[in-house]
Amino acid sequence: MPVTQRLARRATLSRSLRLLGAFRFEQSDPARFYGALAEDTAAMVADLWRDAVGSPPDGRTVLDVGGGPGYFSEAFVVTGFHYIGVEPDPAEMHAGPALTSDATYVRASGTALPFADASVDVCLSSNVAEHVAQPWxxxxxxxxxxxxxxxVILSYTVWLGPFGGHETGLWHYLGGARAARRYTRRHGHPPKNNYGSSLFAVSAADGLEWARSTGALLAAFPRYHPRWAWPLAKVPVLREFLVSNLVLVLSPQTATGSRFDPR
Incomplete structure (x- = not known):
């Protein structure tokens, strides 16, 4: 069974429009935005797990790299996962709702995770790679x-896509530094995601090249697009502008070469 079969059935135009509508509230009402994104993300991960392994995710451990202020934890706990959130910035970790008591939170960098080899069932990174100087x-x-x-589910914002500049809008097409300067002049303070320090230009081609080089890539698809638009991820150049967010799904191989072993 393809790893994206269940998710593909949910990847409708109405879902895309619903998520797009939620994006408008990222700055003004983060609970509304991140709540909708968290529910959709937990459902996506559960769908991918069921298709890959053939069993529900109950009791499985998901490590959320760059989990931020805790909006995702409740959604994953409700879905059946044991949730571990990793966040390097303590202020960011406590910027949202009260942290879920059934979850675990660790302050650490995603580029040096303080966990043993082969210790979690799912490792997720949602919209973090574009904020890391060394995403791979x-x-x-x-x-x-x-x-x-x-x-391993790594989802990130493609730089040349319409949301690549984050809060600087489409001005990032004229250059990230220029877009940041314009934002600062207009708002009187620099953007939260400042190009060159907390926002970097990551392409779809970069992610696909890295994922293929690992030998562990299972699937790659646009996260927020309806299913009929998923083939865009296979078209060089075009995907850089029309795929707003790329999902890479990978699975470490077992010693025998079997791709899926739920034990």
Whole structure:
């Protein structure tokens, strides 16, 4: 069974429009935005797990690299996962709702995860790679800590896509530094995601090249697009502008070469 079969059934135009509508509230009402994104993300990970392994995710451990202020934890706990959130910035970790008591939180960098090899079932990174100067070092760490037969799900914003500049809007097409300066002049303070320090230009081609080089790539698809638009991820150049967010799904191999081993 393809690893994306269940998710593909949910990847409708109405879902895309619903998520797009939520994006408008990222700055003004983060609970509304991140709540909708968390529910969709937990459902996505559960769908991928069920298709990959053939069993529900109940009791499985998901390590959320760059989990931020805790909006995702409740959604994953409700879905059946044991949630571990990793966040390097303590202020960011406590910027959201009260942290879920059934979850675990660790202050650490995604490029040096303080976890043993092959210690978690799922390692997730949602919209973090574009904020990391060495995103594929983080990807390598995610693969290292994931058990053979588990899943690594790395989802990131493509720089040349419409949301590549984050709050600086489409001005990033004129250059990230220029877009940041314009934002600062207009708002009187620099953007939260400042180009060159907390926001970097990561392409779809970069992610696909890294994922293929690992030998562990299972699937790659646009996260927020309806299913009929997923083939865009296979078209060079075009995907850089029309794929707003790329999902890479990988699975470390077992010693025998079997792709999926849920034990």
């Amino acid at each position: 070092r983080m990807g390598a760490e995610m693969l290292r800590v994931t058990r053979p037969g588990g899943l």
